[in-house]
Amino acid sequence: MKPEIISQLREIVGKEYVFTEKEDLFCYTYDGSFLFEQPSMPGVVVLPENSREISRIIKLAAACQIPVIPRGAGSNLSGGSVPLAECMIIQMTRMNRIIRIDGRNMIAVVEPGVVTGVFQEELAKQGLFYPPDPASLAFSTMGGNVAECAGGPRGVKYGVTRDYILGLEVVLADGSITRTGASTMKSVAGYDLTRLFTGSEGTLGIITQITVKLLPMPQARQTVLASFPNLDQTAETVVEILSRGMIPSSLELLDQVFIHHIEAFMPSGLPLDAEGILLIEVDGPKNALNDQISEIEKICRDQGAMQIRAASSEDERERLWAARRGAFGAIARNYPTILSEDVTVPRDKIPQAISQVRKIAEAYQLTVAILAHAGDGNFHADILTDEKNSEEMNRVRQALPELFKAALDLGGTITGEHGVGIVKAPFLPWEAGREGMHVMQAVKDALDPQNILNPGKMFGNRRW
Amino acid sequence: MKPEIISQLREIVGKEYVFTEKEDLFCYTYDGSFLFEQPSMPGVVVLPENSREISRIIKLAAACQIPVIPRGAGSNLSGGSVPLAECMIIQMTRMNRIIRIDGRNMIAVVEPGVVTGVFQEELAKQGLFYPPDPASLAFSTMGGNVAECAGGPRGVKYGVTRDYILGLEVVLADGSITRTGASTMKSVAGYDLTRLFTGSEGTLGIITQITVKLLPMPQARQTVLASFPNLDQTAETVVEILSRGMIPSSLELLDQVFIHHIEAFMPSGLPLDAEGILLIEVDGPKNALNDQISEIEKICRDQGAMQIRAASSEDERERLWAARRGAFGAIARNYPTILSEDVTVPRDKIPQAISQVRKIAEAYQLTVAILAHAGDGNFHADILTDEKNSEEMNRVRQALPELFKAALDLGGTITGEHGVGIVKAPFLPWEAGREGMHVMQAVKDALDPQNILNPGKMFGNRRW
Known part of the structure; x- marks a missing residue:
């Protein structure tokens, strides 16, 4: 990165918020994804404090045609959120204020760096509820959740992130700042730009403020395994x-691979001959x-359940969920690399x-465990492997691609909640079709004509 | 309209589905809106049967640069949905098939010409529920509802049209046909084009098929007035x-103007000294x-309710709703023109x-009645007037504009559920701002570079 750019960035955000040392930059070379490619080193990492600073940063990046990756x-x-070589990473974690929680209107306004779980805890104190619950909620941020349109187990009843976003503040590719949507439950004033930016994976603008719709905290919950x-x-x-006619708030399915690992790691009394829980x-x-709950138990019995355990206290509920929560940890002890496909x-x-997943696993001699947010058909085929085994990684x-094709053949989608990024960019055209890719490319070109916002994500390196 | 275009349209859809006679065309000069301008005569009305025909029609229109208005x-x-002079109206009502109702996956696929109320009745037979309930549902179509992102009283609990649209088939401005979204509850494969087209008022593409998410029909309901x-x-x-912590499925507010008219027209025992129900x-x-219901009654009493009537049977429920449903009819007897602002x-x-609305009404000596879907802040300031009184219409x-300004000053929106169209096009920039208008214009230009799809709507006649 040219020294004059670095010094301008220092001038904008203050010099302690511009990272250029190799040791610092290295921490930004990867994200939670498994990537087959070697990581690239960003040119600089900058941590702005507000949207005005971001506006100035983007104007600078636009003038110098430097790719910008929000994170x-x-x-x-x-x-x-992985970088291109010599790009500029805009690290959003300093913008982590909960600006307003408004219980009378059931809305809240947050900055993008607010951790989703922290936000939910603050809401809970006031009896309020923001339902989206990606597995990462203890550390992932609201901005990232919006940019990816994060889902989670509660999707079956409560929908996903997009269903709760009323309005956004966004810094555009030319550095201008715009507001989308409204602070009201209903608004149809113009195109639905709020939802266009939601799930756009940082390729159309940098989200700098988020207005969300809230629900009252449900009065009670009951759990059955x-x-x-x-x-x-x-x-x-x-x-x-x-x-x-019932809509449970979670309907999680785990297969026998998970059951056996859970029982080996933290015995919970799950029947080892069960193939699914x-x-x-x-x-x-x-x-x-x-x-x-009575009706659900009856349905389970009618469908041949071997064991039904209901939680009648919060403690018992925690014990039932412990099996689900411990599932990944149990497996990670034996398999250092898990590719969680969605x-x-x-x-x-x-x-x-x-059954398709199993056929594919067998054909490529892979171990796959299945965990599904089954209520909404969102299932995670977790490929259990070891990235050091390059021969096996080749089979993975x-x-x-066969897994994605199988999902599309069944009327499904290649990604229910993890996004396209670079991992699924080669496969998006299979789902969106040529015309769909053309529409997306036209929108991308219209809003980011220089292709500086998170380039290569969603579209890969080709133009449509 | 040039005869060769007419003859090509006849070739595409069959001659009985192309209207060119003045008497026929006249029926398409207006819609449900009150317009201050004189209506224009369309050049031709064409009634296609499927998306392939629409694709051919749009290709013809694009080649000849004829504006196309879907209806x-x-x-x-x-x-x-009002025409420009010499435009082509694509009347969608022949495409009125319910293609599929799938109770196991809680989705349905419909053509755009399906009447929303008819669709809901079909669903009810199977215990299924599509919540959006615009007041027009007995005659308005699913395609229109999607294009406008229609709302309704149930919005407070169930959201609006956009919350139920999983995927669309759309004919684009170049005649190509694309599919957006998925048939699954979750999908984040690419930009959210489904919601970009939802509420785009026919300016970005012609919606030819709609996949919606369904809910189970609620087991029971109870009503209080x-x-x-x-x-x-x-x-x-x-x-x-x-x-x-309660979310009623409706929370309708009517003011004293409505109460008096209802009591005069169809006495329901509402207290005439009440100022709101x-x-x-x-x-x-x-x-x-x-x-x-007990808690709601208690809250009403605590807030000083003069009268509380609960319905304990479906008959009684119908009687309570009769007052609400008859409200417009009661008023229309005395006021031939009602402008229902949203x-x-x-x-x-x-x-x-x-209180702002009343001040404005007083300043301009107008009679205004208020009916609100109060749970979501969506209130209809109904201006009661007579379009033959041109002096009064001038005051209206x-x-x-003062009404719209007041809503924006209170943190609101100029349109909760009726859309922008031509009526609110001059005021959209007040809400969206210059940057917002630029983004919308960029999206419009990207998807409809010749500006043939419903031109003039949403943007008015200026470019941003």
């Missing part, structure tokens, strides 16, 4: 529950839940999707 | 109910509702908004 906690799972002799019955139970949670008005299918296609690399 | 039931309230001595108490009750409905699991404010600003024309 929150770096927990991205599709390579959306059920084990089934095979995965078809497990998956069919999910469809049955949802077809009967469901962790089912309902929430809402207190006196509506017993009936729902293909999603219509929910009644989950059994076929699982060959298997992935 | 559903023409119930638009912002002039979005409460009257209050003044509007502040009425509005404060709304905030109180929502702050206590609330019609409150809750839905959900049966045994959760009694508690909610400014929206943060819900705790409703009292100030109402002067008062409207």
